[in-house]
Amino acid sequence: MHPVRRKRLVALFSILIILGLAVGLILYALQQNINLFYGPTQVAQGEAPQNITIRVGGMVVENSVQRDQTSLAVRFEVTDFVHNIAIEYDGILPDLFREGQGIVAQGKLNENGIFIAQEVLAKHDEKYMSPEVSEALESAKSYSTTLVE
């Protein structure tokens, strides 16, 4: 390669690498601000501040959803399979909300460690399935559990 061009190429890549490092360090330093939500373990370890609007996310625990019979109030737990956190919410849940579904809730953590949500969003995972396949999987699962029982 022509020496002038090589010099330009090296200079360009050095600039890119240095800028990339700078951006990387900034993003690393801001990690907690870029994370959209706190996980249940972070909340359990006291990393999440109280009485400040934050988001928590996790998987809705099976059989934990308790709906109030007369209002929209609902109480459920989310988990990351290490720790759980209780969430209370009064409002319309997204269509995708169900037990076993990932959700992200925005709200405040109170003194008792209960998260009072103002907004609940459903998180969709990367798996796509047709309804028939999903039903087949469900029935296979319930079949195997009845076998175990």
Next chain:
Amino acid sequence: MNWTWFHKFGSPKWFFQWADKWGKLIFYIGIALFLVGLVLGLGFAPEDYQQGNSVRIIYIHVPAAMLAQSCYLALGVAGIVFMVWQMKMAPIFMKAMAPIGAVMAFLALMSGAIWGKPTWGTWWVWDARLTSVLILFLMYLGIVAIQNSFDDTKLADKAAAIIAIIGLINLPIIKYSVEWWNSLHQPATFVIGEKPSMPSEMWVPLLFSVLGFYCIVTALVCWRMQTELLIRERRASWVKKEVTKHGV
């Protein structure tokens, strides 16, 4: 490695004639692929077990998002080629590509928002993936603006190339944003070397749609480059010949 083909594309006259010959064909192939993808995707692909019919927006959203990133990669590489080798086709390519990339990024953002409302329950969140794609869109706008804002073409090309190169840092951030940080956007469904987490009735139409998008964008870029070539090379004798050949 044989670089003759690359040097051929560096010749304005050769490229102009090549684009004249193949542009239309590539465009029609692209339209055909895209239509096949749309018909299969909207008419025959199954619903998703959770999202229902709103899953079908992926036949626009995924290709648009892929193109937005691919176009940017091409833009950055063209920037490097221009800065290092000073090929005069590189800035012409950048000028042709940048607005198309911007449209793709915008399409990805819009379709994502339309999908997000029924699925997540919100149009927009400031999560890492969404924000980094918004930055990508703004980078495109910046490049378009800068390349058009100087009277001195050489200066404009240089400034646009530098911004395009610096913006390359954003690409890995977009790609890994869903893994490095907690985000609302789901991680990648297709990972190289792994079985896709999607039935083939869904991903085959998607593949058609993606290939169609690539062809359409290639053809549009060729045509836009031809226009830019005619403007920049207006004093060259081959341009006069080309233009008289078309009866002007």
